[in-house]
Amino acid sequence: MLTRAAALAVLPILPRALRAAVPENAPLRRVRPSDPDWPGEASWAKLNEAVGGRLVKVNSPLSACREAPDGSACGDLFKELKNPYYIGDNVALTQSAGWLDAWESQPSVYAVAAETTADIVAAVNFARDNNLRLVVKGGGHSYLGTSNAVDSLLVWTRPMSSIVLHDSFVGAGCSATQAPQPAVTIEAGAMWVDVYDAVTTKVGRYVQGGGCVTVGVAGLVQGGGFGSFSKNYGTVASWLLEAEIVTADGAVRIANACTNPDLFWAIKGGGGGSFGIVTKLTLRTHELPALFGGTLLTIKATSDDAFRQLLGQFFKFYSDGLFNPHWGESVTLRPGNILEVRMVSQGLDKQQAETVWQPFLDWVHGSPQDFIHAQAPVIGSMAACNWWDANYRRNNLPNTVRSDGRAGAPETHFW
Secondary structure, three states, X not given: OHHHHHHHHHHHHOOHHHHXXXXXXXXXXXXXXXXXXXXXXXXXXXXXXXXXXXXXXXXXXXXXXXXXXXXXXXXXXXXXXXXXXXXXXXXXXXXXXXXXXXXXXXXXXXXXXXXXXXXXXXXXXXHHHOOEEEEEEOOOOXXXXXXXXXXXXXXXXXXXXXXXXXXXXXXXXXXXXXXOEEEEEEEOOOEHHHHHHHHXXXXXXXXXXXXXXXXXXXXXXXXXXXXOOHHHHOOOHHHEEEEEEEOOOOOEEEEEOOOOHHHXXXXXXXXXXXXXXXXXXXXXXXXXXXXXXXXXXXXXXOOHHHHHHHHHHHHHHHHHHHOOOOXXXXXXXXXXXXXXXXXXXXXXXXXXXXXXXXXXXXXXXOOOOOEEEEEEEEEEXXXXXXXXXXXXXXXXXXXXXXXXXXXXXXXXXXX
């Protein structure tokens, strides 16, 4: 029943000739390069013309390692792969290689390096008319594997990265029901590092986004989007005011609370590319808090019993002191009975943050035979306007950043 339902659900978007060829009880199968129905060179050339010469034949740089694992080209590649900007700038790569026994990152056959909404429309229409697998990639951070698919046509939005700020934005069709709001409109290929630079570093506002600066904006919004400071500001999707989206019929639609509200609701957590290809988004911006900060510490327990005690004490401390709007980010349990804390804070100065952590640290220090500081605690804060300022960090906190050192890379690109 489910197989038939899945096939029937997509029949309306198939060409009529293909609909007639699909048996009633057969699962839908997309055309692959080995199939006789795979588009010929003339068809691909026509698509390339329609997208202004931006059709790319995808070749993975990892092929150098498959051909010569010990060669210098493979060694050089793995040095580059330590740079997330290099990965994001390569049409064939994704930030994760896959999940064991679940999925493996595989490049598409062709990609449209979209620079305009019209490029995306052309790609969607071509994929629909030729019954191709279609995949969308922006930042390439989909850890569920949704931004890549073998034997597919890729819509690569990375070149679409413009950012426009608004003092008083009102969504299309919403003038009678919405007051103007400060906002930022972001094209689908932008990364959070560029949004934070435009919104926070340059104009002193805050936009809720992701903690990892190389994550793509559009994918995070469509996935709901829980970020470093979401315990205070909520999810990224909750601040979406409007989106432009290309749906499966090739139509360009505006989605907001007043226009196509069902589509607007669906893309705020339904997953990237699930209901169409988002081309731009407008997000509400907020007043910037005075301070952002961080707490780093690593504690090693000397026995399994001590580790159990450490975890019990930390979870109680978290519930009492950290489960509130001020704190976010990660706590990791590592092999060897290690508790690693990499947390951030907002709205607290250094002394206030130290006061929060003092009871837990006093408890740890009270049992030196059981616990060792593998990394001494570092607790601090800084002006929030400098949090994503690459030059400020390089000059004042050089050990907290790495930079995209490739020739011509923007100086704002760090991680």
